[in-house]
Amino acid sequence: MASDNQKQSKVNYQKLDNGITLITVNNPAADIISGGFFFSNCGSLVEPLPKSGISNFVSSVIVKGTKNYSALDIADRVESIGASLGADGGTDYFALSLKTVSIDFAPMLELIGEIIQFPTFPDEEVERERKITLQSIRSQKEQPFNVAFHQLRQNMYGDHPYGQSSLGTQASVTQMSADDLRQYHQQYFRPDNLIVSISGRINDQEAFDLVNKNFGSWRPHPQSASAKAIATPKISTNPSHQVITQDTQQSIVILGYQGVEVADPDYSVLKLLSTYLGNGLSSRLFVELREKRGLAYDVSAFFPTRLEPAPFIVYMGTAPENTEIAIEGLSQEVARLSEIKLSETELQGAKNKFLGQYALGKQTNGAIAQTYGWYESLGLGIDFDLEFPQAVAQVTAEAAQATAQKYLQDPFISIVKPE
Amino acid sequence: MQVSTFLANQSLPINIFTLDSGLTVIHQHLDSTPVVAADIWVKAGSMMEPESWSGMAHFLEHMIFKGSPDVGVGEFDWAIENAGGTANAATSHDYAHFYINTTNTNIAHTLPYLTDIVLRADIPEDEFYRERDVVLEEIRASNDDPDWIGLQLLYQTIYQTHPYKRSILGEVDLLMEQTPDLMRCFHRTHYQPENMTIALVGGVDRDQVIELVHENFQKFCIRSECPSFKIEAEPPLTEVRRHELELPRLEQARLMMGWITPNASNFKQAIGLELLAMIIAGSRCSRLVHELREEKGLVLDIVSDFAIQQDSGLMTITALLEPDDLDLVESIVCDRLWELGSDLVSEQELARAKRLLISDDTFAKETPSQLAGIYGYYNTINCLQDCFAYPALVTEFSAQELQHLARAYLSPERYASVRLKPL
Structure with a gap:
């Protein structure tokens, strides 16, 4: 863009x-x-x-x-x-x-x-x-x-x-x-x-x-305390594989990897990897699992922006008999990010997509007000709106691979499927 | 250059051209943005399917993305997204449309990909069978969604002759019988210039648009002809037509009520029905939301909606509620409709509904892609000129006119009622 x-x-x-x-x-x-x-x-x-x-x-x-x-x-x-x-x-x-x-x-x-x-x-x-x-x-x-x-x-x-x-x-x-x-x-x-x-x-x-x-005349309630650090419980590091059986026509397969918080230097790298895997019609998961193999209608990835470590998610809905193939397909595509270095074309393509869509995402006044207010409320400051795309643009193939090796190893797996 | 009819109208913010070929071009220049939206609308929705071809229009929408003789599989997606843009498509009963969001620096490079795959879809044999599996997954996923099932059932209950009764996704057994040749026939019959509108909105000027359209809309496929069939007008409902379905995994019952109204050619009536939808259950202050959600706590949610369609409008009222309250809620809804036909709405209520509709209209026209979608859609259902008169038409509606409309079309004795209950 x-x-x-x-x-x-x-x-x-x-x-x-x-x-x-x-x-x-x-x-x-x-x-x-x-x-x-x-x-x-x-x-x-x-x-x-x-x-x-x-x-x-x-x-x-x-x-x-x-x-x-x-x-x-x-x-x-x-x-x-x-x-x-x-x-x-x-x-x-x-x-x-x-x-x-x-x-x-x-x-x-x-x-x-x-x-x-x-x-x-x-x-x-x-x-x-x-x-x-x-x-x-x-x-x-x-x-x-x-x-x-x-x-x-x-x-x-x-x-x-x-x-x-x-x-x-x-x-x-x-x-x-x-x-x-x-x-x-x-x-x-x-x-x-x-x-x-x-x-x-x-x-x-x-x-x-x-x-x-x-x-202008608003003052804090006397019983309130100003901002303080939040103590949250520890996050699990023992991946699990859980299945819920329901009367559905499709199986839902979700793989979750423990990612990082927005302030972490690896955040922008994982964001780019998530874009590469799951964003749009030319994304890796869409091309490999939907376009080439017809396994899914909905197949994608997301990695939310959070103050504490966010999950890195890939998922798809597929016919029940393809459940195992789906788990294998998704985990192989994620594992591939650790095994190989993305080509210059792949990396640049993902960046172009990310940067273009980031700009397209701020077309309405509602989206503009939301973006700046949200970044400021997370303590990132309004300049994050410039720093974040810059950080994504600077990700190298080496950093992408090293980051995948660091975070995208053992997934938590969650399945919903019929008997 | 074959710009034959230039419908110059100084009061409209858009340029409308009709080319000699019959293609309609709608353009609006917005100099505040570098973004350009291009949206191609084709009168080739599921309404145009011969009955045994059910699902063809939507399946074709998928196959368009498999490219043309000059654009290989995946090449379109890569070209658009690698240039920082987005692409997608949708199919309804009245239309299929294909759109990209890009920038003024990329439109000349990306639009040719879009027009080529839409005009000259190749529909390769092996891709056809692979993509059919994707459509089958889409049907499975939809069947796991109770709201989708409810809406299909409502359409089937309310329309018994018109093709609006059909699922846009199609029937699985009929889909399995379709072939690439039949699909090519559907494409070559309907994807022709007189059935097509392109809306180009954003940071692109008139001269650029004329050049872009001239360069990219020449190569239509040789015409074909689908088996002919007659679209039967839907006779009016004469009773309450009911359908009930029990579903597994349902936590809340659904009540969906529907009324057939006149088609899109009567735009003023359509606006009146939108006002009525707003007054009935379109906002927090609306009658049914206030009474059933806020005062009586009988529903988790209730909403009314008016959908303008080419051959018939559809008013719906949908509620999420406990199964035990279904009868009570349906009877209250009918009582309130009866009141709308017998008493005038208050000036305050009418003024509020008008302001809400006019604001919604303003809020829905903020981006190039929203505008391109609106222009393409309204032109496809033949009421583009009317859509610019929207705020004026809303403003001039009187309480008496609304009362007449409610009496004429929203009968508490003639409607379709669908209920979903937990198994």
């Missing part, structure tokens, strides 16, 4: 007096403004097992009542001006998001200011969302991939928060109280934990004035 003629929007970075970080991108292309409101040092990663799912629970109730507005008032305010408002308990952060036609941004920012600073977590809304969350946890089991992935995650991560679904467990969601949610809010929703990331038809000063007006 040619970045030379891309009209790079300038990214502006400011701090408010109370510690809020404000990132703005003035992008006048469409009559839209998107905002991401990220809280760092929270999300699933800070959830102890008995409170597993609390971030998600907070995200479903936080928009359902504040000091001045009921759930219905909030929904009506958002919808009467045709805006969209979301809340997401992420893996390593908590985020709210907003999208409006430009002129409606100010009133929506006022509303989200109230939601963030003064949510009430009404008992009846907590009960309603609890019931729906418990149903959603059950519904996850309807998709064979979810079942297989859940098994893999538990085997790889054990009691570490990455071992659980972001929804939590039946037990944890049943037990949590409205006070637990309030306490989570008091502890993690602090101005010095908040990153506001805005992209769209708005200039830096307008954005600053609006954010300052709605959040």
Whole structure:
């Protein structure tokens, strides 16, 4: 992707007096403004097992009542001006998001200011969302991939928060109280934990004035503590092979390797290897296992960006009689990365694909606001948006092979298949 | 250069050309981005399949990616992705479309690959049988997805004569009988210029587009002719038509209700039905979401949707719920539809639905690929001009008009009802 003629929007970075970080991108292309409101040092990663799912629970109730507005008032305010408002308990952060036609941004920012600073977590809304969350946890089991992935995650991560679904467990969601949610809010929703990331038809000063007006007087709750290191349980290093039998037409085969966290120097190498294996129609797994052998419709790889070591995943869905062939095919393709040095063409092709798609991934104001807010909330800083592609571009064939040898050896294997 | 009809219309943000060959070209220049989306739409969806060829349109979409006489297997994928772009395709009842996302520096290099494989698909014999296994995997995976099964069942229940009743993926036994020759016949019958629209949107100007189209849309295959068949119009429903299915691994029941509405030629009515879908269960404040999810806690989720299609629109209401609540929820939905036909919606409710639709429309037109998709789609179902009037048409709708539409098309006594229950 040619970045030379891309009209790079300038990214502006400011701090408010109370510690809020404000990132703005003035992008006048469409009559839209998107905002991401990220809280760092929270999300699933800070959830102890008995409170597993609390971030998600907070995200479903936080928009359902504040000091001045009921759930219905909030929904009506958002919808009467045709805006969209979301809340997401992420893996390593908590985020709210907003999208409006430009002129409606100010009133929506006022509303989200109230939601963030003064949510009430009404008992009846907590009960309603609890019931729906418990149903959603059950519904996850309807998709064979979810079942297989859940098994893999538990085997790889054990009691570490990455071992659980972001929804939590039946037990944890049943037990949590409205006070637990309030306490989570008091502890993690602090101005010095908040990153506001805005992209769209708005200039830096307008954005600053609006954010300052709605959040400027916010002070942390006296009982909250500023960011502290998170102690998480140790991650399993004993690969396992587990099978769940279900009445399905396909087998789902997932292989997981213990990867690294985003701050690790090997992160960008594994990201490139994952792209090489699983991203797109020309990816290695697609060509070898689907195009040449017709084994699968869905075959791919992914390696998420995480604060703590992330799993390096390859997977496919295949006919039950091909289950063993699929395990062999996937593990051989991963093993090949340790055995050979990628050719210059292969390596450059994967880089071109990665860099092109990285740029294409930031076409909407929502995606731009999300990218910068997320990187900042992970402590990577907004420059990571430049450093990361540069690091990927510099990966050598030798480094790719050495990194594969270091991490991509003994996979955890998770299968869902019929009897 | 054979640009014959130039539909100059200063009020539209796009250029529309019809070439002598019959190919339609839609272009919009966006100078804020280097990205270029190219999206080729073909009126060759599963609706065009003779009955025994069920699944052919979708299978052909897979085979297009196996190349042409000049573009070998995998060569297209590599050319697009190695240039930092993306490619994909989709098939529906009304269309198949093939698209790439690339940049202004790469479009001249990548577009020829796309047009060549679409216009001159080779359909090699050995690749045909190998790719059939991939399609069979796609069918297996879909059969493991209860929501997909529910939607197939709803289409089969609501359409009994029109080809919309068919699964786009096709029937396994019919797929096994198809041959590369039959597929070539389907391709050469339908992948002809008069059935095709190319939308080019983004950092590419008019002169470049004229040149690109001139260079890349010359070599259509020699025409062929599929067995003829008549598409029967679907008679209106005269009762509640029910279907129930028990599925293993189901944790929540599904209730899916559907209503047939007029076809895409009546765009204004389609917009009215979109407004009704928004008011019924399109947002958190909508009637059924508020009552059934928020107030009564009877559903995990409920959503209404209006799908505009060439031959008939389809209004659906879908709920996730406990099996014991199926009867109660269905009867409440019917009561609320009856109210929509008998009472006017409030001004506040109408204004909210209008704002939501207009915002959705703005949000859905942010990137070149979104725009190219919208233009190609609307032209394929013959209502491109209308789509620019969208916000104006939404704004002028009255509560009375919505009441008439609800009465005419959303009957609580004539609809299709599909229920999925845990085994």
